[in-house]
Amino acid sequence: MSFLDHIRACNRWEPANFLPFLVDGERVGLMRRGFAEHLKGFPEVFRVDREQVTWIYPSTGFEDRNRAMDEVVEALVEPGIISHLQGEPYPVTGGSRLQAPMLIDRAAAPFFGVRAFGQHLNGYVRDGSGMKLWIARRSADRRVFPNHLDNLVAGGLPWGIGLRDNLRKECREEAGIAERLADRAVPVGAVTYCRDSERGLKPDVMYCYDLELPTSFEPRCQDGEVQEFFLWPAERVLETVRDSDQFKLNCNLVIIDFLIRHGLIDQDAPDYLDLIQGLRSPLP
């Protein structure tokens, strides 16, 4: 393993395996040919050609479109083509999350290959002996990456809630961080990647935050998503990311970004430029 291996693992996909998904003439997603076949069952909503899938639902109203999309994904859950729904609306967009012609359930998004957005927070402490990071271990019953290590706070960014408000909510639910403390989190950029996953394509934008915590702080999970927390020296976090698969896949990238910004990865490392560029992969 190496830092770069994690970045490569998050950026594995073959464009030829995906068909563009167009809404209002704009490409907002990319879907597997096999999945596109299932959409032929909804000829009022999609036109499925050899080269692309086009949204053709007659009404252009936002609510009408959302309802039409909901009906499609619910119909696809029944035969198990889409495994489940999450009940969180995500924007369907090829650009910014604030410009979306329609919404889609979070769990259905990868089947259509639309952009996902999330927030990841590294909580750290400086004491006399250097920098330490708070690390979470995901619960055994999480659907993806059970028992894996995770950032102190991380969560998807549903439609209709602002970045600051969603971060407050995630901080409270995942680590018991009070609003006043959560508001000290510094937005430090974003990490982007695009991965061919089981469910489909995931072009992902992870907004990143650094939060320096008082030495007296102890995280407490409120929503059952985390089984335990550790306060590890930065060096141990670095070695764990570099040498193992213990972290949830995309959390590795958020930590590599943190290590680079805090001068903890040597600028003379032979793959340093590959790392910094690999954390900002162009999204399709």
Added chain:
Amino acid sequence: MSFLDHIRACNRWEPANFLPFLVDGERVGLMRRGFAEHLKGFPEVFRVDREQVTWIYPSTGFEDRNRAMDEVVEALVEPGIISHLQGEPYPVTGGSRLQAPMLIDRAAAPFFGVRAFGQHLNGYVRDGSGMKLWIARRSADRRVFPNHLDNLVAGGLPWGIGLRDNLRKECREEAGIAERLADRAVPVGAVTYCRDSERGLKPDVMYCYDLELPTSFEPRCQDGEVQEFFLWPAERVLETVRDSDQFKLNCNLVIIDFLIRHGLIDQDAPDYLDLIQGLRSPLP
């Protein structure tokens, strides 16, 4: 003007206008067709074809190659094809600066389109009223961008000196920063861009540093390259970068990177993803 305009201005070049320059079978540069014509005068050193320029000097010794390259660039300075030499050896490399088959004078590098490497340091102060940045104004007699605004410390990274040592040297010469203080500078990443300049192509790697300075610190230029220094509130620096061309072109990018990492550019800005990706342009 906008942040993104500066990034675009640093990333303007047309691949079709350049021929690959190969050493040992690896592309280490890209040169204008017109410049390649001049290299036909050195048939023992270069083979100039329609599609590429190949280094064919018979000896593969590092010193022999450097001598041969020196002779070529000196011969090209005489008729004014290369405007001047700088006396600083730069690595000729298509990858890391530590793996270079030969060297080239810094001023000649863009004619061959080989990678340039530099270091840029943002010096900042936190006092009760928020964050302030130290800004330099370049001397009137600087060859490039005279009188423009600049990072507190910035300089090229010649071959044969390490990152930390060169940073100490630049800190001392450009701003009178003592070694003990310079060593507190945190490496925070790198910004990459590739620009078609007057002299040729400049694929550039700028290693970036943040240095928090005590409020009592006052920079003093030792080498005449800076005419004055200002301590500006971060907001004024942000507005000056966003709304004007007062900064040396590539320094805008280093400051935009700083502003993003310190949460001073809104993550909801419509071009936020373009900014963070534009600061890590893939180098040819």
